[in-house]
Amino acid sequence: MQYGKGMAGRTFVLRVEHGEDLLQAVKELARQENIRQEPVIHLHASWGRGDRVVTGCIREEATVYLMVEVFVWEITGLAAGRHFDQRLGLKALSFGAGTE
Structure with a gap:
């Protein structure tokens, strides 16, 4: 555990x-609130309407249908970032100096 x-x-x-x-x-x-780092948005979801369904990891674009409520919490004093993990073969959350 980390x-x-x-x-x-x-x-x-x-x-x-x-x-x-x-x-x-x-x-x-x-941008408007001068958040130091651009948020890394990693969103897994299933959305659909009629016969059109989007499932998986939304990374590039997600047009809102009706309305979406979003809650963003800023965490200060935490050194964390996503870096490629050889063992897992993907970018994973890591902590400590040099990870921001």
Whole structure:
């Protein structure tokens, strides 16, 4: 097991409207609020309407249907980042100096 420790910083609640890009809205919040690092958005979901369904990891674009509520918690004093793990063969969360 690995873990990191930080402090609760600011809390943001967004209402993303119909037709807006969910990922761009969160990135815009980070820009407007001077969040030090651009958020890394890693979202696994299944969304659908009618015969159109999107399932998996949404990374590039996600157009909102009706409305999405987003909660963003800023964590301060935590050195963490995603780095490639040879053993797992994927980017995994790691902690400590040099991981931000």
